[in-house]
Amino acid sequence: QSALTQPPSVSGSPGQSVTISCTGTSSDIGSYNRVSWYQQPPGTAPKLMIYEVSNRPSGVPDRFSGSKSGNTASLTISGLQAEDEADYYCSSYTSSSTYVFGAGTKVTVL
Amino acid sequence: EAQLVESGGGLVQPGGSLRLSCAASGFTFSGFYMHWVRQAPGQGLIWVSDINGDGSYTSYGDSVKGRFTISRDNAKNTLYLQMNSLRVDDTAVYYCARGGVVAATDLWGQGTLVTVSS
Numbered sequence: 001q002s003a004l005t006q007p008p009s010v011s012g013s014p015g016q017s018v019t020i021s022c023t024g025t026s027s028d029i030g031s032y033n034r035v036s037w038y039q040q041p042p043g044t045a046p047k048l049m050i051y052e053v054s055n056r057p058s059g060v061p062d063r064f065s066g067s068k069s070g071n072t073a074s075l076t077i078s079g080l081q082a083e084d085e086a087d088y089y090c091s092s093y094t095s096s097s098t099y100v101f102g103a104g105t106k107v108t109v110l
Numbered sequence: 111e112a113q114l115v116e117s118g119g120g121l122v123q124p125g126g127s128l129r130l131s132c133a134a135s136g137f138t139f140s141g142f143y144m145h146w147v148r149q150a151p152g153q154g155l156i157w158v159s160d161i162n163g164d165g166s167y168t169s170y171g172d173s174v175k176g177r178f179t180i181s182r183d184n185a186k187n188t189l190y191l192q193m194n195s196l197r198v199d200d201t202a203v204y205y206c207a208r209g210g211v212v213a214a215t216d217l218w219g220q221g222t223l224v225t226v227s228s
Contacts, residue, residue: 001171001172003154032213034212034213034214036213036214036215038155040155045205045218045219045220045221046147046155046205046207046215046218047218048211048214048215048216051211051212051213051214051216052211052212052213052214055211057211057216087154089154089155091155091157091214093213097169098157098169098170098171098172099145099157099160099213100157101147101154101155101156101157102154103154104154104155
């Protein structure tokens with residue numbers, strides 16, 4: 001199972017919006033609404049930010065939103081804040097009953 | 111407060127074995143899928159394996175299939191990962207995580223480092 005494709009990095013100024021794409025195939029993202037997103041600041045464990053494409057767990061700010069079209073999912077961070085600087089990973093359930101992550105995207109707040 | 115604490119990591123030679131443990135507390139352990147996810151130094155997350163609540167179903171990533179075995183002891187609220195035939199490229203921090211929502215992990219441990227080297 002190949003990793004999902006994410007851009008290595010995105011950046012934005014405080015208050016701006018950034019969007020991270022996550023491209024898979026018809027065997028994962030394209031077939032299931034089971035896409036999740038994780039935030040990982042340096043030296044810490046990942047934290048769930050979005051599940052089932054667009055659902056936010058309790059406590060996650062509504063600045064974080066998710067969507068999907070075809071084989072590509074996206075995470076948008078609106079009103080970017082300094083605390084949002086971290087690595088972000090997408091994940092999808094697959095037709096093999098396994099999970100696959102993306103390679104990760106580093107978000108930099110300028 | 112719900113918590114996961116991994117243990118059992120360390121240095122092992124190529125071809126060796128190691129068993130990781132993950133102690134769960136603060137929630138009904140038997141009611142949740144559990145996962146292992148690993149992260150090589152400076153690299154991204156890789157899904158390793160999962161197991162359902164009663165241990166009757168397991169699944170593995172291609173890179174560990176046939177070498178690693180996931181299991182759980184619900185009486186002890188503990189998740190395990192038996193790792194055999196270890197390779198240098200198995201070197202990573204291993205996280206256990208709770209499958210608390212559909213197809214996602216909502217609670218993670220702090221991780222335990224496994225180093226495979228001669």
